[in-house]
Amino acid sequence: MKIFGKLSICICLFCLAIYILPLCSCDDNPLDEENKNRTRIFIASGNNQEERVTAVLPQPLKVKVTDLLGHDRPGVTVTFSTADATASLTPPQTTTDANGFASSIFKLGHTAGTYLVGVTANEDSATFTATAVDPECPEESLVKISDWPGEQIFITTTSSSLLDGSGSVLIICDPENGTAEKVLETTESIVDLAFSSRGELYLTSRDKIFKVNPHTKTLEEFASYAASHAVEIEPNQGGILTGVIDTEIFTVHCAAPAIRTLYSQSNALPECLAVNPLTRNFYYVSGSAHTYQIIEREWDGRTAPGTASVHDIYTPTAEPAGMCVDSTGTIYITLDGNDYFRTIGRLTADGAWEENFFDFYAHGGNNLLAGRWGDITLLGENLYLIDRRNNRLVVISTSGEWVKAYQSEIFSRLGEENERYGITASRTWDSI
Secondary structure, X not given: OHHHHHHHHHHHHHHHHHHHHHHHOHHHXXXXXXXXXXXXXEEEEOOOEEEEOOOEOOOOEEEEEEEOOOOEOOOOEEEEEEOOOOOEEEOOEEEOOOOOEEEEEEEOOOOOEEEEEEEEEOOEEEEEEEEXXXXXXXXXOOOOOOOXXXXXXXXXXXXXXXXXXXXXXXXXXXXXXXXXXEEEEEOOOOOEEEEOOOOOEEEEOOOEEEEEEOOOOEEEEEEEOOOOOOOEEEEOXXXXXXXXXXXXXXXXXXXXXXXXXXEEOOOEEEEEEEEOOOOOOEEEEEEEOOEEEEEEEOOOOOOOOOOEEEEEEEOOOEEEEEEEEOOOOOEEEEEEEOOOOEEEEEEOOXXXXXXXXXXXXXXXXXXXXXXXXXXXXEEOOEEEEEEOOOOEEEEEEOOOOEEEEEEOOOOOOOOOOOOOEEEEEOOOHHHO
């Protein structure tokens, strides 16, 4: 009987447990519900960056929000704030995405030192730290200057009716009507030109970098190379300039030493370099006859480059001859080949390659009108480049349409089609 009694008690307890357990499931546990409703915030990326005063940090300040169980929390309001009135956050408040991430872009204030950015989401918080440093020289300052007119096309060339001697000429052209005037002439053989992100104009020869004095219209030597190269330059939002020769990508900062190797690369094309004006990532082309790679490297404009993305392109009858990029990361490359293949190629931000984004031969209909092409630049919604064979400045829209052409020996002299020219666009510097 005692055994039977104990067995009966055990059976009753078992049945009671079966009945109670569903009522105490995880879904209905009050503690778990509280854990789901509360949030935690974690720094995902962008902490401990250093830049010059008033600079926008190259990486956004990014956080991840979860519940106490570690599940992503979408739709949570996140607030970014800083105590420095001269610094700013864009946006100061946002909501988390489907994966629980939220970010803000931080612009440093006017004084050097440590900056703290507080981030809150419900009852939790986190703190970012950033460091502002003074520029090493005036050329690295982020105070914009507007000594050059904005929204114009600037050209250097060794072949122009405006050239009196045997060197090079710097020309400024109004893209609205094609009128052009000579800024200066030099006995130097100029290879390329570019504006710094501050708004100062620089020219390169095979062994020197010059800054152009906007008032006297003269060249002031800024830096020199240890060897002679064909040098392509672009702006550098983290310094003064970025450059490419056939063996390396380099940066230009303040003098002594101004030129610093950024990345060694064999078979780099010295005609092709571009820097994204927003992300600061740089792009170049490597390879030869006729297999090439378009290479993008993550970069903040100051420190060593990061991860590389490589896009293979094959152009059996042409070589890349010029390159530019827009703020979305879309790349445009001039492909200059035989009389039957002269195009602008386009690599979209998602990696799609269009070799015939614009076909000059198809547009002109014959070998002569297919032209000869080199460097390319972007201003607004249009691409600009010079047809050295037909002596004209040509405008192509970023949607792939022929817009117009300005035919004049100002842009290339009759009978000369192998000259070196550089082309770039000026912005409205004080609005950057």
